[in-house]
Amino acid sequence: MPRKIKPCLWVVGDAQEVVDYYSGIFEDVRVTGTQNLPDGSASIAEIEIHDQPFQLLQGGPAGWSFNESVSFAVSCADQAEADRLWYALTANGGEESQCGWLKDKYGMSWQIVPEEFNELMEGDPAAVQRMIDEMMTQRRLDMAKLRAAYNGEAVVR
Numbered sequence: 053m054p055r056k057i058k059p060c061l062w063v064v065g066d067a068q069e070v071v072d073y074y075s076g077i078f079e080d081v082r083v084t085g086t087q088n089l090p091d092g093s094a095s096i097a098e099i100e101i102h103d104q105p106f107q108l109l110q111g112g113p114a115g116w117s118f119n120e121s122v123s124f125a126v127s128c129a130d131q132a133e134a135d136r137l138w139y140a141l142t143a144n145g146g147e148e149s150q151c152g153w154l155k156d157k158y159g160m161s162w163q164i165v166p167e168e169f170n171e172l173m174e175g176d177p178a179a180v181q182r183m184i185d186e187m188m189t190q191r192r193l194d195m196a197k198l199r200a201a202y203n204g205e206a207v208v209r
Contacts, residue, residue, distance in 0.1 A: 060107040061118075063158060067097040067110035070158065074101060077140040123153065123161035127170070131195045134166045138192045152193040166195050172202050179203070 063070050067086075075081040078101045085098035097108040104124075128134040141164070142148055145157035152165050173180055179202045186201035187193065197207045 055105055058105040058107060059122075059124075060109055061160065062109050062111045064113055065110070067095050067108045070108050071097050071099055073157070074099070077137065078102065118155070118159040118161060120149070120153065120161045123163055125163040125165060128164060128166050130168070131166055134164050134193060134195075137162075138164050148191045150191055151187050152190070154191075164193065166193060168195055169193060169198060172198070175202070 061070075071081070071083060080100075080102045082100045083097060084100055084105070085096075087096040087098075089095070095110045097110075099106050099108065126137060128137060138154065141156045141162055142154050143157075147155045149155065149161075152163050152169075153161060154164065155161050169183075172183055182204060183198050183202040186198055186207055190197070200207050
């Protein structure tokens with residue numbers, strides 16, 4: 053059964069360029085459909101990234117841009133996957149933020165989070181608070197430092 057709700061992202065420029073960009077970053081991108089208006093003024097690319105459907109609407113300049121009030125959280129198997137996505141999404145005009153957040157070159161906000169982080173979040177409240185305090189000092193999440201803080205160990209800077 054098709055999903056009743058999926059994010060529709062208004063993109064300035066060529067929707068196919070955006071599809072190619074995300075296909076080069078994420079390992080599991082599938083184009084599920086495309087639509088073009090007869091006058092060529094807009095097109096839609098329907099894609100799935102790791103089974104999450106998106107519509108990319110090639111809408112032209114709109115006078116607004118994405119902001120952090122909408123972001124996509126990516127659960128990564130380990131630090132290596134998180135780092136690969138982090139560096140790929142911040143390359144070529146992307147922008148680092150804080151606490152595992154970034155913007156890609158199109159201005160879309162992403163949260164890149166190793167699964168271990170979420171597992172530790174369910175632990176001892178005092179340990180979780182130490183980890184959160186460390187997270188607040190980071191841009192890209194560094195699980196070695198977060199784990200050390202969680203365990204009450206000195207964090208090497």
